[in-house]
Amino acid sequence: MSGPALSTRRLAKSFGSLIVARDIELSLPVGARYALIGPNGAGKTTLINLMTGMLSPNAGQIFLGDDDITGLEPQARVRRGLARTFQINTLFPGLNALEAVTLAVAERRGISGQFWKNVAEHREAIEEAYEILAKLRLGDSCYQVTRELPYGRQRLLEIALALATRPKVLLLDEPAAGVPQEESGDIFEAVASLSGDLTLLFIEHDMHVVFRFATHIIVLVGGGIFKEGTPAEIANDPGVREVYLGTRKHG
Amino acid sequence: MALMEGVASPQAYLQSRSRWRPVEIAFWLATLLPYLLFPNYLSLASQIAITALFALSLDLILGYAGIVSLGHAAFFGIGAYTAGLLSKYGWGEPFSGLVAAAVMASLVGYATSFIIARFRHLALIMLTMGFGLLLAELANSAGWLTGGVDGLQGVSMWPLFGYLHFDLFGRAAYGYSLAVLFIVFLFARRLINSPFGLALRGIRENAVRMPAIGAASRTHIRTIYTIAAAIAGVAGALLAQTTETASLETLGFQRSADVLVMLVLGGAGRLYGGLIGAAIFMVARDQFSGIAPQYWYFWIGVLLVVVVVLLPNGVLGGLAKLTARWGPR
Numbered sequence: 344m345s346g347p348a349l350s351t352r353r354l355a356k357s358f359g360s361l362i363v364a365r366d367i368e369l370s371l372p373v374g375a376r377y378a379l380i381g382p383n384g385a386g387k388t389t390l391i392n393l394m395t396g397m398l399s400p401n402a403g404q405i406f407l408g409d410d411d412i413t414g415l416e417p418q419a420r421v422r423r424g425l426a427r428t429f430q431i432n433t434l435f436p437g438l439n440a441l442e443a444v445t446l447a448v449a450e451r452r453g454i455s456g457q458f459w460k461n462v463a464e465h466r467e468a469i470e471e472a473y474e475i476l477a478k479l480r481l482g483d484s485c486y487q488v489t490r491e492l493p494y495g496r497q498r499l500l501e502i503a504l505a506l507a508t509r510p511k512v513l514l515l516d517e518p519a520a521g522v523p524q525e526e527s528g529d530i531f532e533a534v535a536s537l538s539g540d541l542t543l544l545f546i547e548h549d550m551h552v553v554f555r556f557a558t559h560i561i562v563l564v565g566g567g568i569f570k571e572g573t574p575a576e577i578a579n580d581p582g583v584r585e586v587y588l589g590t591r592k593h594g
Numbered sequence: 595m596a597l598m599e600g601v602a603s604p605q606a607y608l609q610s611r612s613r614w615r616p617v618e619i620a621f622w623l624a625t626l627l628p629y630l631l632f633p634n635y636l637s638l639a640s641q642i643a644i645t646a647l648f649a650l651s652l653d654l655i656l657g658y659a660g661i662v663s664l665g666h667a668a669f670f671g672i673g674a675y676t677a678g679l680l681s682k683y684g685w686g687e688p689f690s691g692l693v694a695a696a697v698m699a700s701l702v703g704y705a706t707s708f709i710i711a712r713f714r715h716l717a718l719i720m721l722t723m724g725f726g727l728l729l730a731e732l733a734n735s736a737g738w739l740t741g742g743v744d745g746l747q748g749v750s751m752w753p754l755f756g757y758l759h760f761d762l763f764g765r766a767a768y769g770y771s772l773a774v775l776f777i778v779f780l781f782a783r784r785l786i787n788s789p790f791g792l793a794l795r796g797i798r799e800n801a802v803r804m805p806a807i808g809a810a811s812r813t814h815i816r817t818i819y820t821i822a823a824a825i826a827g828v829a830g831a832l833l834a835q836t837t838e839t840a841s842l843e844t845l846g847f848q849r850s851a852d853v854l855v856m857l858v859l860g861g862a863g864r865l866y867g868g869l870i871g872a873a874i875f876m877v878a879r880d881q882f883s884g885i886a887p888q889y890w891y892f893w894i895g896v897l898l899v900v901v902v903v904l905l906p907n908g909v910l911g912g913l914a915k916l917t918a919r920w921g922p923r
Contacts, residue, residue: 395806421808433806435799438792441604446796447807449789455809456817458790463609465789473604486607508808 346409348373348542349394349425349512354403356393356566363389364400365567371512377544378557382586386566387546388430391514395427396420407512422451424511428501430520430546436490440481440500443489444472447507472507479503479533495526499533506537513537515545519552531556554578562586612787621866625772629765637764642876643771644832649856649868650775650782651825656854657863658786659818660798661710664719664850665726666826669699671733671845673827678746678840679739686752688835692774695831696824703823707816714801723847730845745841749834760836767836774832775869778825783865785821794818798863855894859901861908870909 347370356364363386371377379387392398394405396417404413412420435443448468449455463469476485479499484492489500498518505513518534519527531552534545547553553560553574560577562570570583577583602610628639648670655661673695680691706725713721733740741747753759758766785791793814796804804811834840843849852875853868860871878897882890905912 397805417805418808418810421806426808427806429803429806433800433803435796435803437799438795441607442792443796445608446789446792446809449792450807450809455789455793456813458785458788458817458821460789461609461612461784461787462789462792463605463612463787466605468789469605469608485604504803504807 347371347406348375348408349544350406351394352404352406354390354393354400354405356389356398356400363566364393365565367403367566367568369561369568369571371542371544373511373542374539375542376556376558378553378560379544379546379563380548380550380553380560381563381569385563387563388516389566390563391427391516391544391546394514395425421508421510424509425514426505426508426510426512427514428505428516428518430516432497432501434489434497434500434504437488439486439488440476440492440496440503441469441472441485443500444475444485444503444507445469447504448472448475451508475503475506478536479506495522495530498522498530502530502533510541512542512544515543517546517548519547519549524549527552612783618866621869622776625776628768633763636768638876638880640764640768640771640836641833642873643768643775644829644836645853645856645876646869646872647771647775647778647832648826648829649853649860649872650779650865651822651829652853652857653862653865653868654782654785654794654825655818655822656857657865657867658791658794658798659815660714660801661815661819662715662719662854663722664847664854665722665724665729666822666853667845667847667849668726668729669703669823669826670830670833670849671729671840671842672699672702673830674834674840674844675733675740675746675830676827677831678749678834681751681835681838682746682748686750688751688754688770691751691835692828692831695827697827699827699830700820700824704816704820707819707823710819711812711815723850726845726847726850730842730847733845734842740840740842743842745839746834747839749838749840751835751838760838764836771832771836774828778828779865779869782825786865790814790817855898857908859897859908861905861910861912864908864910864914867908867910874909 350370351367354364354367367390381387389398393400396415404411406412407423407425412423445462445468448471452468454465454468473482473485476482479502481496481499481503484496489497492500502518515534519530522530527549535556557574560572560574561568562577562583564586569586570577570580628636652663652666655663676695676698677691680694709721734742751760754766754770760766793809796809797811797814801811830844833844856871856875857868859874861867878893879890882893901908
């Protein structure tokens with residue numbers, strides 16, 4: 344196997360005196376499934392925002408494969424294969440699921456600047472969009488306008504939009520946030536069924552889900568990496584128990 | 595990948611969304627009615643068609659891409675003066691005048707789009723208004739070129755196709771304005787059903803998500819701003835050609851504000867909203883100014899408040915809601 348799919352080097356960010364990321368060094372091998380856990384305010388979403396370019400770091404570098412992407416704009420990072428989903432639905436309320444995913448596919452295929460051709464003429468793009476939706480079991484509600492979709496399906500659409508960019512690395516910010524526990528399994532089943540080449544990092548509070556789906560766990564505390572290891576290592580680490588598992592239960 | 599029984603394939607579904615509906619055909623047939631029913635109002639009808647075209651251009655940026663502009667008349671005025679000056683200095687052929695106006699307006703639109711694409715919301719309103727005011731004062735001070743407050747004199751158009759003269763009753767003017775409106779409308783309709791049109795709706799629906807799906811939002815905004823500027827320029831040129839003058843009022847803040855009001859009245863983001871809004875606004879102005887010439891904006895104010903309160907998506911939005919409730923789906 345070649346180098347990591349995504350890595351960071353001494354990544355740091357602070358808002359005034361509040362340090363939200365301190366010297367973060369991580370390295371995700373190709374095809375890995377990492378869970379990012381930590382108490383509220385540990386800087387988990389901030390880390391995703393830094394890696395995707397929605398925030399710019401004060402110091403440090405981010406690499407996608409071998410390429411330094413630290414200075415790239417968010418959309419340029421997406422085009423190189425780094426996609427994300429959002430903890431709070433960030434969808435296109437007035438578009439239906441098919442239109443939204445077709446839009447994302449069209450952007451990736453570089454046809455979104457075409458204003459002289461009907462979108463329906465781009466058969467391959469539409470079929471690709473539909474396949475993504477069908478894979479996430481959204482096929483039968485793909486003509487429904489997003490704002491009227493049930494909440495759980497909106498969470499799946501979050502993932503569908505990210506998949507339409509054909510990512511190499513996918514960062515999922517609490518994919519099952521707000522979904523009742525009995526349904527959150529469905530969402531993670533969908534995540535687990537994604538291609539094995541795809542490198543995944545997901546934020547999740549539910550430890551059952553984390554231990555079930557992650558091959559590796561990173562514990563973030565106070566903006567820094569507190570511990571990193573396999574699920575078994577993390578579960579048996581006294582320090583982690585103390586700062587995270589042992590205190591209040593989240594999720 | 596089995597779909598539910600009786601549901602169209604994804605491609606057929608998207609195709610069907612851009613199909614011509616009977617009500618659209620009825621609408622365009624109805625635009626010919628003034629020739630039969632109101633032969634004395636063809637000049638007004640021509641003004642409505644021109645204003646509708648202007649409102650359509652605003653709808654492309656506001657209704658589809660979510661760019662609020664309070665300075666859109668700048669492009670209308672550039673088009674008007676381009677066509678007017680071209681005629682004044684010896685070239686009065688109408689169609690090439692429209693093309694020249696479109697080119698001039700789109701050049702200015704493209705140049706300013708680099709700034710426009712970087713801002714949103716209130717900053718954008720102020721920026722567009724600033725550009726508009728700036729251009730209006732430039733035109734005012736360049737009296738040697740624009741005729742200043744007296745307006746551009748000496749515009750004289752050649753007949754359409756070499757034989758159809760613009761007459762006092764607006765017969766040729768309405769046909770000409772309506773034909774241009776229809777052709778540009780066909781273009782706009784194609785545009786909004788294209789992948790680019792979908793991307794514009796994406797920007798309107800959620801500008802934050804667009805970069806996260808790898809979208810080049812700023813490039814899209816620059817493109818549509820340039821296109822809308824060109825269309826506004828064509829509308830301005832039509833006015834200058836059919837009235838054989840161009841005045842500072844074509845560039846003025848009032849015109850920018852009026853067209854925004856029309857779009858809100860008709861319903862933004864529906865392509866027909868601007869057309870309906872322009873018709874309502876212009877007819878209301880014609881009627882109300884007959885009653886009380888000084889105070890007719892009072893009634894426009896009333897109309898605006900009533901529509902915004904009762905029909906937040908404009909007249910067309912209200913109609914769509916009604917048909918969704920009672921009509922067949």
